[in-house]
Amino acid sequence: MPVWGYTKTTGPHTWAVHFPAACGTKQSPIDIDSGRGEELTDVAPLSYHYREDACGAITNTGVGWKLLTGGDNPGEVEGGPLPSRYRLEQIHMHWGGTEQEGSEHTVDGKAYPGEVHLVHWDCENYATFDEAVSKPGGLTVLGVFLELGEENSELKKVIEALQKIPHKDMTSPMSTAVNPLGLLPGGAYWNYDGSLTTPPCLETVNWVVFKTPKTISQEQLNELRKMRTYAPDESEPKDEFKGQVIQNFRPPMPLCGRGVKECC
Incomplete structure (x- = not known):
């Protein structure tokens, strides 16, 4: 059984163990x-x-999909509230079992059906992602809400690639590379100091959460929930989701006095 996941026995309420x-x-x-x-x-x-071809491969992590970057420099983000240049490391997504949940961040108590995370690391002060991940401010994650609506053309490339990686630990080249810029809405955002939303939950992330959501279709959400949490040589888990990635979001955590800034 995995150490962490999103079922009753492996979910966020157990992670601190x-x-x-x-x-x-x-x-x-x-x-x-x-x-x-x-x-x-x-x-x-x-x-x-x-780079428009920044993400050249995709993998099934057992808790969702992850786009992997290739080359020496897949691209960077800077400016705004960021104290440094941050290089793109990977892109992944969170979703829920219904259209009333799925995003990790919520706004005034409201959740969206999904949320995309573009994970970056401080490439000015550290040599690698592994070095930056444990350092305060070592990471920046751009969070993008997804609301139900028209088909998302950039995520369409991801959905099509999922047919090649139905099970955990399967990886495949992307036949059509995902352009990170196509996933971003631009415009206003919130900014705060936080953590990774998955184990090890290190508190090293400078968060940028965009106010304006992108869209995702009902059909695209349905395809995401067909992903498997187990490897091809493993038996189907006896959990409430029957080995499918039905939901993979962590609920909101206490603010504990932190300030949230906004850029309009």
Whole structure:
């Protein structure tokens, strides 16, 4: 049985047993109070420098899909509230079993059906992602809400690739590369200090959560829930989801006095 997951026996309420950081005071995600953000002033716009073919492979992690970057420099983001340049490491997504849940961050108590995370690391002060991941401010994650609507053309490439990686630990090249810029809505965002939303839940993330959602279709959500949490040579787990990735989100964590800034 996996050490962590999203079932009754492996879900977020159990993570602290093996990952003590999950009990910290700067945990993510959070519920964002849209009326109480401290306005960010005199900040430069966020600036993106991504390669259109930045993500060349996709893997089934057993808790969802993850796009893997290739090459020496798949692209970077800087500006805004970021103190450094941050290089793209991977992209993944969270969703739920119904259309009323799925995003990790919530806004005024409201959840979206999904949330995409673009994970970056500080490439000015550290040589690798593994070095940066444990350092305060070593990571920046861009969070994008997904609302039910039209088919998402960039995620369509991901959905099509899932047919090649139905089971855990399967990896496949992307026949059509995903352009990270196509996943971002741009515009206003919230910013706060938090953590990885999955174990080991290290509190090293400078979060940027965009206010404007992108869309995802009902059909696309249905396809995501068909992913398997077990490897081809393993038996189907006897859990409530019957070995499918029906949901993979962590609920909001206490703010513990942290401030949330907003850029309009």
